[in-house]
Amino acid sequence: MTRKFPTLSTLTALCAGLATAHGLPAEAAPAAASVSAMDVSPELLSVMRRDLKVSEEQLSRRLAFEAKAPALEKTLREELGGSFGGAWLNADGTQLIVGVTDEAGAERVRRAGAEPRRVARSQAHLDAVMAELNANAKNAGPSIHFWQVDVATNSVVVHADSGSGMSKLRNEAFVAQSRGAKDGTIRIVESTQAPQLAYDVRGGDPYYFSNARCSVGFSVNGGFVTAGHCGGAGTATSGHNGVAMGTIRASTFPTNDWGWVATNGSWTPQPWVYSYNNANVTVAGSQEAGIGASICRSGYTTGWRCGTLVAKNITVNYSNGPVYGMSHTNACANPGDSGGSVISGTQAQGVTSGIAGGCESSSPQTFFQPINPILSTYGLTLRTGGGSSGGKGFVSRLNGKCIDVPNSNFSDGVQLQMWDCNGTNAQKFTWVGSTLQIGGKCVDVANASTANGTPIQLVSCNGNRAQDFVLSGAGDLVSYLANKCVDIVGVNSASGAKLHLWDCNGAANQKWDYR
Known part of the structure; x- marks a missing residue:
């Protein structure tokens, strides 16, 4: 079974799905968007501190800003139009940097509270060069490892084995078909490791x-x-x-x-x-x-x-x-x-x-x-992952109740609900890759729909992206397919309340602790 990795576009959408404000200027972001280290599980916080090499205070500031940044970026992207040159976070994740092609755009970015960066090329231009390379992908030889839009350097980067002789000529021939080779948009960067499937x-x-x-x-x-x-x-x-x-x-x-x-x-x-x-x-x-x-x-x-x-x-x-x-x-x-x-x-x-x-x-x-x-x-160590009897429950921050399979009925199409936490197997979920499994079935977005109000149900595991989820550090259970959150219908705190898909908004009926 091939491991699944999100594409760059998927990762971008996922980050947007973890946001808690949508389409609002930074100053209009609701208070519910605020996230701190206190909202993150201790286990995840420990790993973030270890791998990002930052303090808890630094993590708290990063998480708070990361929750607001996607909405600010979306607003500026729409307002700047053709002068938008991409956006990215600074090194410590507490400032949004926005590329702009003119001074008028730079002033709008400053007023919004972001940092402008004058660039030569718009995001649309970078994307067009990327599309030209994609269209020519069949001619990329094995020495070409991957290519990407790099908004921070305002370029499209082709990662390739530098090599010499024919390899170098093939690399140059691949990029020569794109306008980016002529106007300086494309950079070829040495890559020593060819990608391989896992x-x-x-x-x-x-x-x-x-x-x-x-x-x-x-x-x-x-x-x-x-x-x-x-x-x-x-x-x-x-x-x-x-x-x-x-x-x-x-x-x-x-x-x-x-x-x-x-x-x-x-x-x-x-x-x-x-x-x-x-x-x-x-x-x-x-x-x-x-x-x-x-x-x-x-x-x-x-x-x-x-x-x-x-x-x-x-x-x-x-x-x-x-x-x-x-x-x-x-x-x-x-x-x-x-x-x-x-x-x-x-x-x-x-x-x-x-x-x-x-x-x-x-x-x-x-x-x-x-x-x-x-x-x-x-002297071997068995790989273990908890199993159904060792699974964990998803506890709502709205009401302290658990996600539950009604009447322990693990049939296809059963919509998940909220119920008093009771430790039964109807409330024990296990992560298997990016799927959530219980009773031999997978949590699923009904009919692979991305619409608000789509039921969250159980279905036999089938590899469909409608069964791929991620639990963010802020406690959002996000569908990869829809880039939306698992939500308690009607902010209903009673047992029996159903679960469905909804735009992520940072409310308590979308916040979960996996424990």
């Missing part, structure tokens, strides 16, 4: 080695565990998409049937097991289940299959030799499922080893290698 490691997905196929077991820091008979140490692997994945670091079979793959930088181990219905189960730990407990397993050949744990500590006498300390389930499997995830609830149990009667049998028997001995042997 992919997720997920339990149950296939991987390939030596013209054979197995399934991923569970993600660990640095890679994933799998069955030992799925390749020897030093064997190269590729992922479900054929992209080089990594190398089998260690492997034992028989006696034990365990191994692990160290993945390369293109792959990110995630705490997920694929349930083969467009949804992931988040792994919360590796607590060993008792005999008779429900067991499910995931693998590329037969998908998601469930049964019970029949026995532990058994010896399986394969033709290659015995394997000790195995477990036995009646959740069926077939060849190719080897190495795949075996899980009970949200707790990892082991990796699929072998079968005696597959999914076509009336009495299937599947043997799996318990996971904890694998982790212990290789």
